[in-house]
Amino acid sequence: xxxxxxxxxxxxxxxxxxxxxxxxxxxxxxxxxxxxxxxxxxxxxxxxxxxxxxxxxxxxxxxxxxxxxxxxxxxxxxxxxxxxxxxxxxxxxxxxxxxxxxxxxxxxxxxxxxxxxxxxxxxxxxxxxxxxxxxxxxxxxxxxxxxxxxxxxxxxxxxxxxxxxxxxxxxxxxxxxxxxxxxxxxxxxxxxxxxxxxxxxxxxxxxxxxxxxxxxxxxxxxxxxxxxxxxxxxxxxxxxxxxxxxxxxxxxxxxxxxxxxxxxxxxxxxxxxxxxxxxxxxxxxxxx
Ligand SMILES: [Zn+2]
Numbered sequence: 001x002x003x004x005x006x007x008x009x010x011x012x013x014x015x016x017x018x019x020x021x022x023x024x025x026x027x028x029x030x031x032x033x034x035x036x037x038x039x040x041x042x043x044x045x046x047x048x049x050x051x052x053x054x055x056x057x058x059x060x061x062x063x064x065x066x067x068x069x070x071x072x073x074x075x076x077x078x079x080x081x082x083x084x085x086x087x088x089x090x091x092x093x094x095x096x097x098x099x100x101x102x103x104x105x106x107x108x109x110x111x112x113x114x115x116x117x118x119x120x121x122x123x124x125x126x127x128x129x130x131x132x133x134x135x136x137x138x139x140x141x142x143x144x145x146x147x148x149x150x151x152x153x154x155x156x157x158x159x160x161x162x163x164x165x166x167x168x169x170x171x172x173x174x175x176x177x178x179x180x181x182x183x184x185x186x187x188x189x190x191x192x193x194x195x196x197x198x199x200x201x202x203x204x205x206x207x208x209x210x211x212x213x214x215x216x217x218x219x220x221x222x223x224x225x226x227x228x229x230x231x232x233x234x235x236x237x238x239x240x241x242x243x244x245x246x247x248x249x250x251x252x253x254x255x256x257x258x259x260x261x262x263x264x265x266x267x268x269x270x271x272x273x274x275x276x277x278x279x280x281x282x283x284x285x286x287x288x
Contacts, residue, residue, distance in 0.1 A: 003088070004044055011197065016044070018200045023047040025108060025115045027100050027128055029076040030054070031063040031182070032142055033118030035189035038066055040116075041084035041091050043193070048084070049094040051108060052077040053250055053284045055268060055277060063182040073268060075279070097279045099250050100124060102240050105131035114199065116192055117141040122169040123244045129154070129162040130237040140195050142188040144180050147213040149188040152223070153195045156232060159206040164226035164233075168244050184213055253283040 001008065001016075008016055022045050026036050029052035040048055056064075056071045056079060066083045067076070077095035084093055100108055101124065109115055109131040117139055119125050125141070132139040132154065139154040141162055154161045191209065198204075210219045230236040253276065267278040274287040 003090075007043070015197065015200050019197075020044050020046050022113045022200075023049075023111065024196075025049045025051065025112045026118055027051050027108070027115060028118035028120065029080045030060065030118065030120065031180070031185035032144065032189050032192075033116075034064045034066040034076070034080050035186050036116050036118055036192060037080045037084055037093075038087065039189060039193045040196075041088045041093070044088065045091060047092040047094070049096060049108070049112070050077045050080050051096040051098055051100055052080075053097055053099045053277060053279075054286065055266075055275075063180065063185055065182070065186065075266065098282070099252060099284065100128055100131075101252060102127060102243060103252070105240055106135065109135045109137050112137050114138045114140065114196060116196075118189070120144075121249050122166060123239070124249075126163060126166060126168055126239040127244070129166075130231050130240040132156065133161050133163070133231040134235070134237050134240070138199060140192045140199075142192050144184050144188055146179055147181065147184055149184050149191075149211045149213070150208055151188055151191045151195065151211075152208045153199060153204065155199070155204050158204055160223045160225045161229060161232040163231035163239070164229040165223060168239070181213075187211070187213070250277075250284050250286045253285050 004016055024040060024045055026033050026048060029050050037048060037050055054076050055073050056067045056076055058072060061067055066080055071079045075097050077097055081093045081095040084091065105127050115132050115137055117125060117128055129139060133156045136156045141154060142149065142151045206223055208221045208223050210221060225232060227233050230238045265280050269276045277284045277286060
């Protein structure tokens with residue numbers, strides 16, 4: 001416990017024990033996800049599963065703290081796993097080279113104590129929300145737009161969910177390909193982890209926290225459960241049943257089963273509008 005002596009003074013032994021017993025998933029390992037994974041690893045979370053099919057590119061390096069130039073073209077999830085193992089070898093880390101979509105969302109969420117949303121696509125986010133609400137697994141959302149960020153804790157049965165107020169995007173609106181700095185995702189990831197600590201202290205507020213980095217204004221907005229929500233009210237889970245079109249970001253080409261640490265045989269090839277990334281027989285299309 002020497003490693004945690006300073007945070008024990010702030011959190012207490014009960015919360016530290018709950019952290020060390022936690023099995024969490026970090027969905028997405030970009031700027032938000034890598035910051036989340038580092039913070040959770042340093043906190044001493046028992047088991048962290050990091051899911052991302054993407055590779056590290058030069059345009060990531062200005063905002064993703066765990067990645068260096070040596071990591072270019074390597075799978076983000078593997079790089080995160082290796083770096084966090086160096087930081088805290090007591091934490092079990094699973095790297096899953098995959099996206100989370102209709103085919104695997106329920107399986108990825110199952111058995112987790114909490115899930116962190118570090119995605120950059122509204123449509124994939126709604127699939128993840130459906131899977132969390134259906135499995136009654138808490139979800140901590142963060143969204144980033146330029147120098148503006150939002151964060152929210154979703155506890156199925158107790159709070160509103162993302163589907164209560166979000167709708168799927170079409171075309172370029174389904175991805176958040178917008179500029180940001182290294183500061184915004186780092187702070188938003190920190191706020192997500194603070195919400196996780198508050199949740200472990202049994203403190204649950206149904207509110208969205210909005211942070212404007214330019215003005216340094218923070219606002220809390222109460223979000224009520226939507227009685228017509230197809231996830232938390234009607235339990236129809238339309239996004240894990242329907243095939244929402246994804247016209248940007250990463251999407252699945254082949255449809256193989258989930259594999260862990262399948263780092264062998266990585267093949268990356270350039271296409272007209274982006275990249276094809278294959279891990280063994282599992283392939284993804286990345287549009288840029
Ligand atoms: Zn809802």
